[in-house]
Amino acid sequence: MRRGTRLAALLATTGFALLLSAGSASATFHEIKVREVFPGTMAAPDSGYVELQSFAAYQNQVQFGQLKVYNAAGANVSTFMPSTPPAPVPNNANQATVVIADTGFGAQFPGVTPDFTDSSLDLNPAGGAVCWPITEEPVDCVSWGAFTGNASLPSSAGSPFQGTGTAGAIGNGKAIIRSISANCPTALDEADDTNNSVADFSETAPHPRPNSAPITEMLCPQPNAPAATTKCKKKTSGSGTGVAYSAKKHKKKKCKKKKKKKK
Numbered sequence: 608m609r610r611g612t613r614l615a616a617l618l619a620t621t622g623f624a625l626l627l628s629a630g631s632a633s634a635t636f637h638e639i640k641v642r643e644v645f646p647g648t649m650a651a652p653d654s655g656y657v658e659l660q661s662f663a664a665y666q667n668q669v670q671f672g673q674l675k676v677y678n679a680a681g682a683n684v685s686t687f688m689p690s691t692p693p694a695p696v697p698n699n700a701n702q703a704t705v706v707i708a709d710t711g712f713g714a715q716f717p718g719v720t721p722d723f724t725d726s727s728l729d730l731n732p733a734g735g736a737v738c739w740p741i742t743e744e745p746v747d748c749v750s751w752g753a754f755t756g757n758a759s760l761p762s763s764a765g766s767p768f769q770g771t772g773t774a775g776a777i778g779n780g781k782a783i784i785r786s787i788s789a790n791c792p793t794a795l796d797e798a799d800d801t802n803n804s805v806a807d808f809s810e811t812a813p814h815p816r817p818n819s820a821p822i823t824e825m826l827c828p829q830p831n832a833p834a835a836t837t838k839c840k841k842k843t844s845g846s847g848t849g850v851a852y853s854a855k856k857h858k859k860k861k862c863k864k865k866k867k868k869k870k
Contacts, residue, residue: 636672637743638663639705640800644737644749645782645813646730647709654715655730656708656815657737660785662795667699667818672740674707674725679734681756686741687725696722696818701826702794706817722818732777736764749804751783752776765803770810782813791827 639661647655657674661667670693676685687707696705708721709728730737734753738746738761748764750757752775757764768783769775777783785807790798801807 635665635668635699636670636740637745638666639669639672639739640747640785640795641737641739641749642704642795643782643784643811643813643815644730644751644777645815646732646735646777647711648715648780651711651715653709653711655728656706656712656721656813657728657730657739658815659705659707659739660795661701661703662797662799664701665699667695667697667703669696669705669740670694671742673742675738675741675761676729677736677738677750677754677756677760678729678731679753679755681736681754681759684729684735685725685727687723687728689723698818698822700822702822702824703818704816704820704822706815708815712815716813716815719815720817720819721815732770732772732779733774734767734776736760736767738762738764747800748802749783749785749808751804751808763802765801765807766805768804768808768810778810780813781810783808784811787824793825793827795824 639659641657642660643658645655647653659669670688670690672689674687675683678684689705689707696703705723706721707723707725707728709730710724710726712721712724732752734751736748736750736754736756738748740746741761746762748760748762750760750764750767751770752767752772754767767775770781770783771778785795785799786809787793787795787799790796799807
């Protein structure tokens with residue numbers, strides 16, 4: 608191989624490697640929303656958890672994000688990075704979930720194993736906020752109860768969700784969950800986040816779903832799905848061979864249906 612040919616091949620290989628590296632390094636944890644927050648109960652305040660959910664595939668590199676918890680005044684009370692050393696969660700499917708739980712989670716939810724445990728997860732039902740992923744835009748934040756520190760958050764959480772507890776606190780034994788009714792009503796998507804917690808969340812019984820649990824959401828059909836290919840007959844000077852045409856690209860071409868001969 609000549610020197611010039613070798614150099615061209617080396618540059619091509621190096622360029623491909625750089626592109627591959629850049630693709631691998633791209634963020635795969637930012638298309639995730641806070642789906643559910645459970646602040647624990649009065650009897651077991653350390654049984655709380657935050658559930659994250661993806662609205663796209665391949666969003667399992669959560670080890671690169673951070674979960675921040677804020678008190679009612681907007682001061683950061685805890686920061687959690689999912690794992691050290693970094694390791695992604697196994698399920699990378701669209702709508703997959705991740706549960707980050709406090710140390711008393713197991714006693715409150717026997718048989719459910721959280722993906723991560725944070726001994727400093729300080730979720731106060733009276734008022735607070737959580738934000739994810741902090742390290743990458745966009746940042747999703749949700750607030751509740753007597754929270755007044757919206758200006759201190761990295762992204763607006765709007766008006767705090769008001770629960771059934773005293774002064775809008777999350778009710779004892781209750782969680783708050785993000786609605787998925789906007790756009791596709793059977794799956795989480797970007798439209799379900801209006802940056803206004805009072806509009807996006809409702810109170811519910813807690814039902815933590817770790818990454819290993821089956822996905823129950825159903826994705827809606829894509830509105831711009833490719834049109835079905837229809838076989839039409841193309842007139843030629845020869846034998847008139849059947850040729851496949853895209854119904855979308857050839858709207859003016861009409862397919863002739865064979866008429867049944869009357870007996």
